[in-house]
Amino acid sequence: MLLHAVFTSPDNDHALASCLRVALPDSCILLLQDAVYAAYTNSTHASRLRESGSRIYALREDVEARGLCGALDEGIELVDYAGFVELSVECHAVQSWY
Amino acid sequence: MQQPDNSTLLVFRQPPYGQALARAGYDLALAAAAFDQPISLLFMDDGVWQLLPEQDPSAIEAKSVARTLDSLPLYDIDSVYVETASLVSRGLSVEQLRANVLLLDDTEVGSFINGFGQVITF
Numbered sequence: 541m542l543l544h545a546v547f548t549s550p551d552n553d554h555a556l557a558s559c560l561r562v563a564l565p566d567s568c569i570l571l572l573q574d575a576v577y578a579a580y581t582n583s584t585h586a587s588r589l590r591e592s593g594s595r596i597y598a599l600r601e602d603v604e605a606r607g608l609c610g611a612l613d614e615g616i617e618l619v620d621y622a623g624f625v626e627l628s629v630e631c632h633a634v635q636s637w638y
Numbered sequence: 639m640q641q642p643d644n645s646t647l648l649v650f651r652q653p654p655y656g657q658a659l660a661r662a663g664y665d666l667a668l669a670a671a672a673f674d675q676p677i678s679l680l681f682m683d684d685g686v687w688q689l690l691p692e693q694d695p696s697a698i699e700a701k702s703v704a705r706t707l708d709s710l711p712l713y714d715i716d717s718v719y720v721e722t723a724s725l726v727s728r729g730l731s732v733e734q735l736r737a738n739v740l741l742l743d744d745t746e747v748g749s750f751i752n753g754f755g756q757v758i759t760f
Contacts, residue, residue, distance in 0.1 A: 541752075542751065542757070554683055558651070558682065561744070562721070562747045563748060564749060564752055632755070633754060633756055633757050635751065635757040635759065636758075636759045637759065
């Protein structure tokens with residue numbers, strides 16, 4: 541199982557779109573840095589994430605920094621840095637998207 | 639397409655000359671090959687622009703990425719893959735590309751990447 545780590549805003553480049561194009565349905569997708577905007581409730585990106593079949597995570601520190609707490613799409617799980625490490629161990633490889 | 643656990647996939651997603659990422663990717667590929675590490679290359683998104691022939695970056699004082707690509711077989715790097723969707727969306731066809739490349743369609747690319755022990759993006 542791959543962990544896809546996405547770093548850039550979905551409205552600024554194609555990193556998330558390309559990730560969703562190639563990610564297998566049982567992948568983990570972790571949103572970091574400006575990629576957490578994709579998790580904003582009611583955004584088109586959030587619904588695409590939901591439909592991907594992957595497990596979707598967002599890094600708590602980056603979500604809090606941008607004032608998105610309480611406005612995240614349901615189905616997106618918050619993880620802290622320790623959770624990030626656990627995901628990295630659980631998955632056999634990490635693919636970064638930036 | 640399961641690869642050995644120590645297999646590494648380098649994913650090139652950026653065009654060749656806007657920044658130094660592509661060059662860094664080739665440096666890693668050649669270094670890994672020098673230590674007999676199994677290396678494969680996948681070009682997708684704007685990375686497919688690296689595969690165009692007749693690149694001449696001398697006027698912008700950059701080293702030719704295309705020439706480095708040509709040298710890969712000398713280092714026994716023969717596994718060069720291209721995501722078909724990235725070609726199609728840019729109006730490119732495989733006949734226009736320089737190196738001997740293998741195409742991966744929508745149904746293949748996900749499991750292809752999943753088969754590697756390490757994935758590094760440039």
